[in-house]
Amino acid sequence: MKNKHSISAQDELTSAAKPVKVYDQDFVLSDEYRADLPDMQNTDSQQIFGANVPILKVGISNFRLPLRFITPTSDTQMLETSITGTVSLEANQKGINMSRIMRVFYTFQDRIFTPDLLHEILLQYKTEVIAHRAQLKLDFEYPILKPSLRSGLEGWQYYRCAFEGKIDELDRFRKYIHFDFIYSSACPCSSELSEHARESRNIYGIPHSQRSTARVSVEIQEGEHVTIEEIQQICLEALKTETQVMVKREDEQAFAEMNGAFTKFVEDAARLLYEELDDEPRIVDFQVACAHLESLHSHDAVAVINKGVPGGFTGHFEDFKGLIR
DSSP states (O other), X not given: OOOTTOOOHHHHHHHHHSOOOOOOTTOOOOHHHHHHSOOGGGSOGGGOOSOOOOEEEEEEEEEEEEEEXXXXXXXXXXXXXXXXXXXXXXXXXXXXXXXXXXXXXXXXXXXXXXXXXXXXXXXXXXXXIIOSOEEEEEEEEEEEEEEOSXXXXXXXXXXXXXXXXXXXXXXXXXXXXXXXXXXXXXXXXXXXXXXXXXHHHXXXXXXXXXXXXEEEEEEEOTTOOOOHHHHHHHHHHHHOOXXXXXXXXXXXXXXHHHHHHTOXXXXXXXXXHHHHHHTOXXXXXXXXXEEEOOSSSSSOEEEEEEOOOTTSOOOOOOOSGGGOO
C-alpha cells in the first residue's frame, strides 16, 4: 500500500512542470525568444473559428492621445483626441496585429493633424497591417473664442468634432469633417399661439424653445481645405441662434429677441443648413442630422437631410440620443 506521505516519480515530474506564479523582473528578452513567441493572428485559415468570410472593419477604438491641431491664425493647440482605426480583413486571414494600428499612429503623433494627414496614415496602415481598405476617425472637442451678443464679453465655446478618412483598395482617399452645432430653437407654432392669446384675450404666454443640436457631416473636395471655424460660421449663418457662453442681462435680452426673429421647426433647421452647405463648392457632399430637445413634448423632434450624391451620404442616422446634451 502506497504511503500517503511518499511522492512518486510521476508526482515529482508533475510538480516540477507546474508554472511558477511570479513576475520575473530580471528576465532579459532576446531576439531568439521574441522570434519564438506564438503569433495567433497570422496562423493559417485552418485556425479560423466560424465562417471563413471577409470582415468589413476590424481594429481598435478609443485609444487616446494629445494631438496638435492648427488654427486659421497658424497657431496650434493640443487637444485630447479619441482615435478609432480599422482595416478590412479578407477571407483566409485569421486576424490582424491590432497593436500595429496604434504603433503606426504613434509615428505621426508629433505632426499637426488635418484631414489630409489621415491619407498618409491610412496608406501606412494598408502596408503595415496588410489590408485592402482602411478607415480612421479622430474625435475631439475644439475650442473657439466667442463674443457675447451685446456686453462685449468673450468665452470659449467647445465644439464636438471629428476628422475622418477612408481609403479603398485602389488607394482612393476620401476625407470628412463631422461637427456638432448647438443652438436654440424657438417653436414658430408656440410663438404664434402666444401672440394670439395676447391679442385676443390679453393673456401673457411664453413660446417654448429648447436646446438643439445639428450634426453636420461634410466630405471635402480633393485638394481643398475647410477649417472648423468655417463650418461653424456656415452653421451660424444658417441657424443664427447659437447658445451663448458669457451672458449679462443685455445679452439675455438680445438672445430672446434673436429667438423671436428666427423661430424654427426642426424641418426648418435642416433645410436652412442644406441651403448654406450647398453653396460651398469645397464641400462635395454633406449630411445633416438635427434633434430638438422638446420642452413641450416628452419626446424629441428629429430630422435628417443630405445632398444626395451617388455613392455618398445615404441619410442613414440612428444616434439621435447622442445629439441631446
